[in-house]
Amino acid sequence: MRRKQALLVINPHSGSAEAGSNGIDEELHRAGIETKSFFPEDPQRLSDVISAESDGVDMIIVGGGDGSLSGSLDAVLSAKLPLGVLPMGTANDFARSLGIPQDLTQAVSIIARGQTRHVDVGLVNDRPFLNVASIGFSVEVAKFHRGERKRRLRILSYPLSWIDAFKSHRPFAVRISHDEREMTRRCVQLAVGSGRHYGGGLTISEAAEVDDGWLHVYSIEPLTPLGWLRLLPSLKFGTLDKHSEVELLRAQSVRVTTKRPKSVNVDGELVCYTPARFSIRPKALSLFAPNQQSE
Structure with a gap:
């Protein structure tokens, strides 16, 4: 029987790539998948x-992580x-949305099983994305959630970045x-999601699914510190x-x-600036995922 052939591309600078990538080729080989593997030092070259x-x-x-997947899309x-x-990032929100486990051996097993699912792809100014594109507060969080802090603290970097962003x-x-x-709004945060999870475990909407064919959008008015605390669980x-x-709101096209x-x-x-045009490509991406009934 012919063995499946895979192109394996790993971002060596992702959160757990250094430790997690050891033995991945062997895991895939045992699962019946032959690989040609690349570890580009410049994450911008993943797509190339x-x-x-x-x-x-x-x-x-x-x-x-999510940035590597989005940049390769x-x-x-x-x-x-x-x-x-293979979830090797800090947050791995897209993997969470699909029910793909963080354990890489289990993630390899899902690929080897060969069951695929078609999910939506969002577009912002013609650039594809998987989870959420946002403006405002989250941009400030992203500016702080990087470099040495992100590398050392990983998911624990998010609370510190939120505090700095609030200031x-x-x-x-x-x-x-x-x-x-x-509509015209005065806000501190606007988010447009094609997926479900983002930002280290936040949820764009409890109704959102990765294959529902909709963009889910929210905008938040200016809040006091107490207001933010009340909002966090939601x-x-x-x-x-x-x-x-x-x-x-939910829509199939949005201009901001x-x-x-x-x-x-x-x-x-x-990755870009406003004005921003958002749209959705329903079920445009085929990927290996767990059985939906078992998520």
Whole structure:
């Protein structure tokens, strides 16, 4: 029987890549998958490697965090091959949304089982993303959640980054146009999700699914410190509809404009600026995932 051939691309700078990548080739070989493996020192080259090396393989396997997956996505979609996910990042929100375990041996088993699922892909200014693109407070968090702090503290870096971000963030006015409707809001955070989880375990909406064909959007009005504390459980569990300071909507296309250009945080990376156009490609990505009934 012919063994499956995989292109394995690992971001060696991801949170647990140094420890977790040891033996991955052997794990995949035991599971019946032969690999040609790449560990590009520059994470920006992940997509280039996939574009150059995907001919002749049956699947693409990416080891890294949410930023690595998102940055590789354009090349994966162009290759039209199923994606295997090895969660090696700090938060691994996309893997969490799919029920892919953090244990890499179990993640390899899911790939070897060969069961695929088709999930939605979001687009912001034509750049694909998997989890959430956001403006405002989360951008400040991303600026602090990096470098030595992120490397040493990993997921524990998020609370410290939130505290620093709270000191520096400022409210802003935003115009939101969606499906032939328009509104203007003064807010501190706006998020547009094609997935379910983001930001180290937060939930865009308890109703959101990775394959529901919708963008889920929320905007948060300026809050006091006590207001933020009251909001935190709902950010965690996706129950923001309980709060009058939060505007919720779902749409298939959204345009966001601000008076001055503002950075957009896409799956944990700052990649573009407003004005931003968001859309959804339903079930555009095929990937290896657990049985949905067992998630």
